[in-house]
Amino acid sequence: MNTPIIALDFREYETVKEFLGQFDEKLFVKVGLELYLSNGPKIVEEIRQMGHDIFLDLKLYDIPNTVGKAMEGIGRLDIQMTNVHAQGGTAMMKRAVESFKDGNPDGKLIAVTQLTSMSDEMVAREQQSVLTLTESVVHYSALAQNAGLDGVVASPLEAEIIHEKTHSDFLTVTPGIRLEEDSNDDQVRVVTPEDAKKMKSDYIVVGRSITQAENPVDKYNKIKSIWEGSTVG
Numbered sequence: 409m410n411t412p413i414i415a416l417d418f419r420e421y422e423t424v425k426e427f428l429g430q431f432d433e434k435l436f437v438k439v440g441l442e443l444y445l446s447n448g449p450k451i452v453e454e455i456r457q458m459g460h461d462i463f464l465d466l467k468l469y470d471i472p473n474t475v476g477k478a479m480e481g482i483g484r485l486d487i488q489m490t491n492v493h494a495q496g497g498t499a500m501m502k503r504a505v506e507s508f509k510d511g512n513p514d515g516k517l518i519a520v521t522q523l524t525s526m527s528d529e530m531v532a533r534e535q536q537s538v539l540t541l542t543e544s545v546v547h548y549s550a551l552a553q554n555a556g557l558d559g560v561v562a563s564p565l566e567a568e569i570i571h572e573k574t575h576s577d578f579l580t581v582t583p584g585i586r587l588e589e590d591s592n593d594d595q596v597r598v599v600t601p602e603d604a605k606k607m608k609s610d611y612i613v614v615g616r617s618i619t620q621a622e623n624p625v626d627k628y629n630k631i632k633s634i635w636e637g638s639t640v641g
């Protein structure tokens with residue numbers, strides 16, 4: 409069972425250090441735009457030195473040459489996972505995978521399909537899509553697989569159908585995770601860790617439920633034990 413990925417959506421390195429200092433185990437953490445843009449690549453080195461694995465979530469989306477060049481830089485970082493937007497297309501994803509794996513052959517490159525903050529209605533109205541949200545996620549997953557990527561970011565709601573339509577190692581990395589007790593926010597496609605497990609997500613990504621909790625370590629352990637199917641605290 410893959411450990412839950414904690415989204416470190418903080419700005420300051422000091423806050424990250426304080427947050428991670430509460431844990432006495434190796435974690436898988438996500439560094440997103442807020443933290444990376446405020447601190448630069450050194451934040452990756454610092455977190456790696458603390459012994460944690462990193463998903464660098466920059467969601468690159470540009471023309472193939474630009475993404476390829478940016479991925480050369482990302483490929484030199486000591487990270488376990490990074491991503492692009494599948495909507496950038498096959499040529500862009502192929503360039504991304506070539507450039508990233510050249511520097512980091514063991515790192516995973518995945519593609520965002522439809523953000524978990526999007527609803528069926530938003531996809532229909534704002535993207536003017538003739539496909540439903542789920543069809544669109546399946547379509548982008550197929551593009552990502554054919555371009556040679558390792559998996560996708562989607563909601564657990566789509567994990568099962570993605571697994572049906574892709575090869576057996578293709579990964580589903582799924583944010584939008586909330587416990588029943590958590591408050592509603594900008595996430596639309598929200599799923600509990602228990603349901604994410606039933607729906608066959610490979611990884612869950614959890615941010616504010618843990619980072620904003622009164623006791624982040626207790627909350628992480630609670631989510632982890634539900635996800636792993638052991639004691640539900």
Ligand SMILES: O=c1ccn([C@@H]2O[C@H](COP(=O)(O)O)[C@@H](O)[C@H]2O)c(=O)[nH]1
Pocket residue numbers: 415417440520522523524525561562583584585595613614615616617
């Ligand atoms: O579709 C997506 C893609 C990425 N994310 C990121 O995951 C975390 C979720 O944080 P929460 O606080 O648990 O909502 C956040 O960093 C997003 O940028 C996503 O939510 N949905």
